[in-house]
Amino acid sequence: MNAGPYPQPRADAPLVVFDFDHTLYDGDSGSHLFAWLIRRNPLRVLAALLATPVLGPMVALLPTRRWGISGYAWIGSFGLHRVREFDRVIDRYVATHREEIAQRLLPVALDVLARHRARGDRVVVATGAPPELARAILGFVAHEDVTVIGTAVGVRLGAVVATRHCHSEEKMRMLRERGHGDIDVAYSDSTADLxxxxxxxxxxxxxxKRGRVAFFRQALPPGTPILNWGCRDRGGDPDGDALL
Incomplete structure (x- = not known):
């Protein structure tokens, strides 16, 4: 059954892939979630502060990013023993931060996503965030039925950690495994998504990021649109329209 006002995409319809953070959502949704989890308990705050000299640089570097993110996730989720429990915590976080989260959704981006769906395109959101988080947030704007591929999590040593980070080349592998290898249009902010x-x-x-615009111009074909969809601290053309 088709959910919402959009036509059911044909199996051979163009495939459109959206990143989530800094693309549909202004900021890093996973970081916001884990910061909330950590702030709920003073001992977790202390543990995060003590671990940041190690975990912070790991998050900043692509080869170790999964381990750094898993470290913060472990601190924030210690005491959760099932992924289902973690998903319920995510839903509670989204429900109790509705206004703040809704303000971070980018209207221009959501309009482009809705126009793709109205054309009958197959739309997938591929994100480094937990998929339950992206789905819950997209539910604010009636896009909860969009296919979401995100970072897989599992339980290790009494907490939740990332077991497979949907990022860079791994994101492509996860898309292909789900049958999404022939991509017509892709939207992303990040050099990790090259x-x-x-x-x-x-x-x-x-x-x-403003400092990466020149890099994208060199790394991607001439004429590639580089747009700004409402992130004030980011670069890109604020007047362009990617959906032609």
Whole structure:
């Protein structure tokens, strides 16, 4: 059954992939979740502060990012023994922060996503955040039925950690495993998503860091749109329209 006002995409309809953080959502949704989890308990705050000299640099570097994120996730989720419990915590976080989260959803981005769906395109959100988090947030704007591929989590030593980070080349592997290898359009802000952008027939860079605009212009085909969809501290053309 088709949920919402959008046509059911044909199996051969163009595939459109959206990143989530800094693309549909202004900020890093996973970091906001784990910061909330950590702040709920003074001991977790202390543990995070003590661990940051190690975990912070790990998060900043692509080869170790999964381990750094898992470290903060472990601190924030200690005491959870099932992934189902973690999903319930995510739903509670989203429900109790509705107004704040809704303000971070980017109207221009949501309009582009809705227009793709209205055209009958197959739309997938591929994110480094936990998929339950992206789904719950998209539920604010009636896109909860969009396919979401995100970072897989599991329980280790009494807490939740990332077991497979949906990021960079791994994001492409996870997309292909789900049958999403032939990409027509891809939207992302991040240089880590170069494999995704390069795999798309039409890559679109949105809300890039200002210092990375020149890099994207060199790394992607001439004429690749580099747009700003409402992230004030990011670069890109605020007047462009990627959906032609």
């Amino acid at each position: 494999p995704l952008l390069r795999a798309a027939r039409r890559p679109v860079v949105v809300n890039p």
